Structures are given as structure tokens and as C-alpha cells.
Amino acid sequence: MTILDGKQTSTNIKNELKEEVQLRKEKGLKAPHLAAVIVGNDGASMTYVSSKVKACDFVGYDSTLIELPSETTEEELLNQISDLNNNPDIDGFIVQLPLPKHIDEQKVLLAVDPDKDVDGFHPTNVGKMTLNLSTFLPATPYGILELLERYEVETSGKNVVVIGRSHIVGSPMSILMSQKRPAGNATVTITHSRTKNLTEITREADIIVAALGKAEFLTGDMVKDGVTIIDVGITRVEDASKKRGYRLAGDVDFASVSPKAEFITPVPGGVGPMTIAMLLKNTMLACQRRND
Numbered sequence: 001m002t003i004l005d006g007k008q009t010s011t012n013i014k015n016e017l018k019e020e021v022q023l024r025k026e027k028g029l030k031a032p033h034l035a036a037v038i039v040g041n042d043g044a045s046m047t048y049v050s051s052k053v054k055a056c057d058f059v060g061y062d063s064t065l066i067e068l069p070s071e072t073t074e075e076e077l078l079n080q081i082s083d084l085n086n087n088p089d090i091d092g093f094i095v096q097l098p099l100p101k102h103i104d105e106q107k108v109l110l111a112v113d114p115d116k117d118v119d120g121f122h123p124t125n126v127g128k129m130t131l132n133l134s135t136f137l138p139a140t141p142y143g144i145l146e147l148l149e150r151y152e153v154e155t156s157g158k159n160v161v162v163i164g165r166s167h168i169v170g171s172p173m174s175i176l177m178s179q180k181r182p183a184g185n186a187t188v189t190i191t192h193s194r195t196k197n198l199t200e201i202t203r204e205a206d207i208i209v210a211a212l213g214k215a216e217f218l219t220g221d222m223v224k225d226g227v228t229i230i231d232v233g234i235t236r237v238e239d240a241s242k243k244r245g246y247r248l249a250g251d252v253d254f255a256s257v258s259p260k261a262e263f264i265t266p267v268p269g270g271v272g273p274m275t276i277a278m279l280l281k282n283t284m285l286a287c288q289r290r291n292d
């Protein structure tokens with residue numbers, strides 16, 4: 001069993017980007033500048049956003065964190081997005097999801113300039129991705145492709161089962177892995193909460209991407225020997241023995257699945273850090289497109 005070490009791989013990618021920033025500075029070119037908007041004070045979202053800002057510092061990017069109160073109106077948020085679209089120093093920005101219920105997420109994502117949409121969530125960029133045209137790939141699926149590629153996990157002709165159909169992970173993952181591309185060319189099945197006989201399907205899978213957001217859902221009896229497991233889940237589970245009162249659990253029951261796996265991502269330290277590294281990669285691409 002080989003651990004797909006997202007922490008180490010993301011550090012390698014960040015070091016590559018850091019060198020690229022150095023080279024840019026030596027040539028008198030600007031460093032990439034990422035902005036992140038967060039509305040409200042959801043604990044997990046705040047942790048993710050502060051990790052993104054910290055990662056910018058590590059690689060030498062400029063970053064701007066815009067924290068808005070949970071009562072922010074849709075109009076105020078749209079105005080903020082318009083300012084970021086028009087600010088020539090900002091190369092790319094993200095609006096952390098989920099948003100408070102009174103704000104229409106689709107309206108917000110549509111307002112982001114597609115050329116600054118480093119999350120790859122704008123319909124223009126989703127369309128380009130679907131057509132396998134050059135664009136910003138959504139960071140989590142992009143990170144999974146990169147991890148599979150760097151560990152040389154064979155995907156061509158393999159049976160891939162994706163569990164979960166979210167717009168952020170499950171849906172783009174299924175599209176990307178079926179395409180003619182590195183870490184692609186797979187035969188992909190996308191499954192979700194209405195899928196019948198899920199275990200029959202997962203038992204046939206060479207590669208499983210678990211992205212449904214249910215702690216320790218995928219168990220050893222649901223997979224075959226030699227499977228590759230990508231665990232996207234990261235749920236806070238109450239745990240009185242921890243100082244912070246919770247532990248982080250993936251969608252995969254690591255204890256029962258890992259003995260059967262050829263490759264497996266841990267939680268934490270698997271997909272999570274890769275997501276951040278790929279957001280930085282998209283921001284570098286945005287900066288190059290805008291300024292070079």
C-alpha cells in the first residue's frame with residue numbers, strides 16, 4: 001500500500017511556484033496577487049481561507065483577505081466583486097463557499113470575471129473545462145489529477161467510480177477523468193444519493209473518488225483488492241479526547257479500506273493541501289495571462 005502524500009506533493013508544487021516567483025521578480029515582473037472573499041464566520045471556511053492566504057505568503061504571492069459580516073447583502077457582495085474585477089493589481093480571486101442563505105450563489109459566481117476566476121466556477125470556465133479547452137480547472141479535481149500523475153497511477157482504461165455529484169468536486173472530476181488527458185482516459189461512473197446497489201458498483205472500481213461528505217462512509221467490504229482510493233471528505237467529528245473538541249474524518253474508513261488498497265490518500269494530508277497548491281498554480285496562470 002502506497003500513501004498518496006498530498007502534503008509532500010503540495011510542498012513540492014509550492015516550492016516550484018516559489019522559484020517561478022523569484023524568476024519573475026528577477027525579470028522585473030510582478031508577483032501574482034490573489035484575493036479571497038469570505039462572508040460570515042463559519043469555522044471551517046475561515047480555516048480554509050487562512051490556509052490559502054498563508055500559502056500565498058510561502059510562495060511569495062501578494063494576497064488580500066476580504067472578510068465581510070454574515071449580514072452582508074447580495075448587492076454589497078456584488079459591488080465588492082465588481083471592485084475586484086476592476087482592480088488591475090488583482091490577478092485572481094475566490095469567493096469562499098458556502099455563502100449565507102440570503103445570497104444567491106449562482107448570481108455571485110456569474111459576477112466574477114472569468115479571467116480572474118481562479119476557482120474555475122464561472123459557467124464560461126466550466127464550459128471550457130467540459131470541452132477540454134485551456135482554462136482554470138477547479139482546484140480540488142485539478143489537485144487529484146496532479147497527485148495521480150505525479151505518483152504515476154495508471155488511469156487509462158480503468159474503471160473509476162466517483163461518489164458525489166457536487167459542482168465543486170464530483171461533477172468536474174467525472175468529466176476530467178473521462179477526457180483524453182494525463183490522469184484521464186478512464187471509464188467513469190458517477191454515483192450519488194439516489195444510486196441503487198452502490199456497493200456492487202464500488203466493488204468493480206479500480207479507482208474510487210469519495211466526495212460525498214459523510215464521515216467514514218466507504219468501508220473495506222465495498223472495495224476490491226488493489227483499489228486506488230482518493231478521499232475528498234473532511235468532516236469535523238466530535239471527539240472529547242481532542243483539545244479542540246473534534247477530529248477530522250474523511251469519507252473513507254481508512255482502517256478497513258487501506259489494507260486492500262494499492263494507493264490511498266490520507267485525511268488530513270491528502271487532497272486538502274493539493275487543493276491549495278492548485279489554486280496557487282491557477283493564480284500564477286492568471287498572472288501570466290494578464291501581465292506577460
Ligand code: GUN
Pocket residue numbers: 094095096097098119139140168275
Ligand atoms: N468551498 C469548498 N471548497 C471550495 C473551493 O474550492 N473554493 C471555494 N471558493 N469555496 C470552497
